[in-house]
Amino acid sequence: MSSRFGTVDIGSNSLRFLAVERASGLLCYLDSGIWTIRLGRGLRDGEYVIQEDVLSMGLQTVEEAWKRLDALNVPLNNRVIFATESLRSSSNAHEIADIVEKKTGLALRILDGRQEALYSYRGALLGMDVNDALVFDLGGGSLELCCKNFNVSLPLGAIRIKASFDEDTVAIKSHVRSKLREVLKEGSMMQVAEIIGVGGTSSTAAMILKGIPIKNYHPSKVHATRIEEKDIESLIEFLKQMDVETRRHLTGLEPGRADIIVSGLCVISAILEFFGADRYTHSECDLLWGVIADAVTKKYAVDVKGICWGVN
Template sequence: MGVILEKIISVIDIGSNTVKLVIYKYKNGKLIPKYTQSIYLRLFNYLIKSNSPHGEKLIISKKGISKTKEVLEHFKKEVDEYKPDKLIAFATYVIRVADNKDEFLNEMKDYFDIRILSEQEEAYYSAYGALLNINLESGIICDMGGGSLEVCSVKNNDIEHCNSYPLGTLYFKDFFPDGILINEEGARNKIRKFIKKPSQNFETMVGVGGSIRALSKITHKKKIEKTVLDKTLNKIKNMTPNEISEKYMISERRSETVVSAALAMSELMNIYGCKTLYISKYGIREGIILKLLLNGEKP
């Protein structure tokens, strides 16, 4: 009889759109979520320009720091109840680009020690997590968060090149006054400005992230053909977030970003020549846990 390894692991994920707590049971190499809580803090909206003697800076506002502290104080109480064996707290794009990131980390240290992931780490861990759920020999993995879009190419089951772009769902809000898409070509051009067509096509794309996962609720599919995705986009792009929420049983906050995600995946599939989009239930949280655990690294 094999050795049964069982641990309780807590993850705090501070993103541009949501701040999330997930508590997993890790048993025999598998992660089983026991408790999940997401707070739509929209930290991205608290990322503001500030003038200083050294020029203009991009900072998380005092209100944004205060709001995050409130969330983490609540999360700490939840975590303390579960008494996890391991705890991983990390932040991504919105804190990474903030010039006052050190102040932010210092304000949060009474609750958690937070690790800021680099662009490469964010992209790699997300792709690693996706590959735990989707068997992909060759293709593209895209993780679309609120602030950034991570893209990794996979060949022979190995993650090769990873890049991060300022193309998160919240960067497209100017194309959505009142929540309805009014300039589709402008949004597509914004993506093409950053991402150029590669020398070879990839048949398959894997999508990661909450806004992309919402597409599976709309289509009732985890494997979405390009033609189906485009039909879905044409159907929802003229709907308000409230209409999308009511019809497809998606939270209204998520409904505010699902059209951006559908449009981005459509254009990325055009760029990379992909015919099929698979939606992964795993992503950066599962990737960072299992990579750190399997490698014996310390969170």
């Protein structure tokens, strides 16, 4: 019986895969990959249609990720393929799910917002030595917040915010705080002493702040990075002085994220301000890790103890 597991996440901005091996109760990192596909192009408020050209690129990338899992000898019955806000809000989601199933041999799971929040929470805590925390997962289409006391999914992803407010930092922060006030009590940490952030914007912030070139990326290099609120503000101002093309050449910034990085950072800034926090910890263990941990628990009827960054 193989102890290797893999998952593919079809997101609003990126498609990602993760492969791990279960060893001594831990999930040990094997490989991962990310491609910018911008499936959520046109995503603003309400329902939208995923366009044919974007879909074609996305499906090609699914095939590439599937080949990577094949090369790692991850068996089909140990794989999960899922989608989040990009398909939750798409009017042609079922059609796309059918195509993906034919290509991969697995049914595409479309996670609802609550499931996404819980998986992100599980993944984030798996990689950190804490019993509880407020975990935020900022993606392209949505923002999830989760702790022991609540979990919520809001339409505040970086692509959506960029489409609605461009890079108007004041308007973005005001809008995010307003949406948070609708579902949470402002300033209340709800007995949570730690904030953990996951998602592409947070990972990019860690990469830029640590000066790590994209070609040298490894999750262990940015996992558990402490990021100050003042550093987020400085990054916003620094990036706003550049046009998008200049940003594409910035160390640590994946070129396909150059147009949405400011909007994403503004969302993080608003979250920290809302909860009265001056810092948070970035985690590379996220939604994908949570989904795999769930699959492992279901298969072996045991909890996952933690993670490691390589197989001994």
